[in-house]
Amino acid sequence: MKTEYDIVIVGGGMVGAAIACALGGSRYQVTLIEGHYPDAFETGQPHDLRVSALSVASETLLRNIGAWDGITSRRSCPYRRMKVWEANESAATLFDSEEIGEAHLGHIVENRVTQLALLETVKQHNNIDLICPAKTKRVDYSSGSSIVELEDGREIVGRLLIGADGGESKVRQAAGIGITKWDYNQQALVASVVTSYPQQDITWQQFTPTGPLAFLPLSGNHASLVWYNTPDEIKRLMAMSDHVFLEAVHQEFPSCLGKIDQLLDRSYFPLRRQHAQSYVAEGVALAGDSAHMIHPLAGQGVNIGFMDVAMLAEVLLDAQEQGDRFYSKETLAKYEKARRHQNLLMMQTMDAFYHVFSNDNLPLKLLRNLGLGVANKLPFAKPHITRFAMGLEGPVPSLARRT
Numbered sequence: 273m274k275t276e277y278d279i280v281i282v283g284g285g286m287v288g289a290a291i292a293c294a295l296g297g298s299r300y301q302v303t304l305i306e307g308h309y310p311d312a313f314e315t316g317q318p319h320d321l322r323v324s325a326l327s328v329a330s331e332t333l334l335r336n337i338g339a340w341d342g343i344t345s346r347r348s349c350p351y352r353r354m355k356v357w358e359a360n361e362s363a364a365t366l367f368d369s370e371e372i373g374e375a376h377l378g379h380i381v382e383n384r385v386t387q388l389a390l391l392e393t394v395k396q397h398n399n400i401d402l403i404c405p406a407k408t409k410r411v412d413y414s415s416g417s418s419i420v421e422l423e424d425g426r427e428i429v430g431r432l433l434i435g436a437d438g439g440e441s442k443v444r445q446a447a448g449i450g451i452t453k454w455d456y457n458q459q460a461l462v463a464s465v466v467t468s469y470p471q472q473d474i475t476w477q478q479f480t481p482t483g484p485l486a487f488l489p490l491s492g493n494h495a496s497l498v499w500y501n502t503p504d505e506i507k508r509l510m511a512m513s514d515h516v517f518l519e520a521v522h523q524e525f526p527s528c529l530g531k532i533d534q535l536l537d538r539s540y541f542p543l544r545r546q547h548a549q550s551y552v553a554e555g556v557a558l559a560g561d562s563a564h565m566i567h568p569l570a571g572q573g574v575n576i577g578f579m580d581v582a583m584l585a586e587v588l589l590d591a592q593e594q595g596d597r598f599y600s601k602e603t604l605a606k607y608e609k610a611r612r613h614q615n616l617l618m619m620q621t622m623d624a625f626y627h628v629f630s631n632d633n634l635p636l637k638l639l640r641n642l643g644l645g646v647a648n649k650l651p652f653a654k655p656h657i658t659r660f661a662m663g664l665e666g667p668v669p670s671l672a673r674r675t
């Protein structure tokens with residue numbers, strides 16, 4: 273059985289579901305195909321390991337597409353301050369939302385909560401069919417109209433195929449779009465913990481030669497710790513019993529962490545940098561991790577994915593308004609032009625952080641301290657960095673702009 277749509281989105285993670293919401297209410301007939309429906313949220317459930325720091329620009333997009341209330345009504349944690357410093361150095365740089373007249377710098381939200389709020393919004397739109405859970409068996413890309421075959425034999429046909437299916441994107445592969453990639457010599461161990469402090473409003477990161485140690489506040493006295501280190505060291509930390517691991521946390525993390533009362537869960541993630549050689553071709557567009565994967569040390573991966581969403585939706589809605597061929601390479605190139613360069617800049621900035629901070633080389637050490645010192649002392653530099661972290665610096669697509 274074949275069902276035809278204008279737009280077929282493969283992957284209903286945070287990015288794919290957000291694209292569907294942004295196209296909700298338009299004249300496009302859209303389908304969103306997702307392999308796994310996230311588990312229902314219940315108050316009092318333990319926090320998930322996968323959390324993201326969502327910028328103010330992402331919050332604005334999520335508000336504008338009707339999903340933000342579904343996040344805050346479930347669970348989220350605003351943070352107002354962000355502190356960074358280097359181990360064994362006294363100078364720390366503090367970014368405070370009050371200094372620029374903002375209520376907060378961002379929110380830490382469990383990825384599942386964001387995805388649930390988005391999928392709930394998707395279901396409210398008559399022009400969008402959610403096919404979930406449904407595994408994609410085959411993607412047959414054609415510049416005229418592509419076919420997605422599901423494991424149950426159904427065939428979904430679309431003029432425009434959007435790949436939001438993550439780093440291993442089948443859509444990207446089917447369209448023959450190549451990637452450049454390398455693995456960082458670093459992995460991220462994420463631990464969900466209960467702290468002895470009440471709810472906090474600060475996220476902090478201490479740089480060490482082997483990688484940063486980061487703290488992200490969650491609701492109540494819960495928090496997420498991220499320990500970046502070499503794959504061998506992460507393997508050693510993962511093999512420890514909970515008790516020994518907590519001792520290592522207390523020893524290695526800075527004293528401002530305080531006492532950890534309980535370790536709830538931990539896991540680790542390999543870190544890869546990956547960039548699609550093109551984001552678009554005739555009849556196909558890539559967004560989010562299917563187009564780019566970056567080092568998570570500044571928490572920007574899904575934030576730049578959400579800016580892809582805002583820009584792609586803007587281009588598609590504009591094409592409908594103007595009566596342009598929405599699936600043509602010419603139309604889609606406007607999206608690529610606006611996003612690829614911005615994402616590359618963000619990747620290069622993260623790479624610079626990774627290389628400059630992850631070593632003991634003396635000139636780089638001086639450079640780092642100079643950099644952090646400059647950020648602290650120059651009154652005009654800090655607000656720019658703060659606004660950059662909030663996603664408000666540089667070109668912001670209109671769907672993510674505050675009115």
Ligand SMILES: Cc1cc2nc3c(=O)[nH]c(=O)nc-3n(C[C@H](O)[C@H](O)[C@H](O)COP(=O)(O)OP(=O)(O)OC[C@H]3O[C@@H](n4cnc5c(N)ncnc54)[C@H](O)[C@@H]3O)c2cc1C
Pocket residue numbers: 282283284285286287288305306307308323324325326383406407408436437438439442460462541559560561562568570571572573574575576577
């Ligand atoms: C340790 C760590 C910490 C991070 N912290 C942050 C942070 O603080 N802030 C931030 O902005 N980013 C952060 N990131 C990055 C962020 O997690 C990713 O950028 C984000 O999850 C990408 O979302 P996505 O929807 O593009 O892709 P994915 O999350 O990979 O979603 C892809 C979706 O497609 C579905 N899918 C895949 N293939 C198919 C198929 N064939 N058929 C049907 N469905 C399919 C999957 O089920 C999935 O739901 C972090 C990453 C890591 C590893």
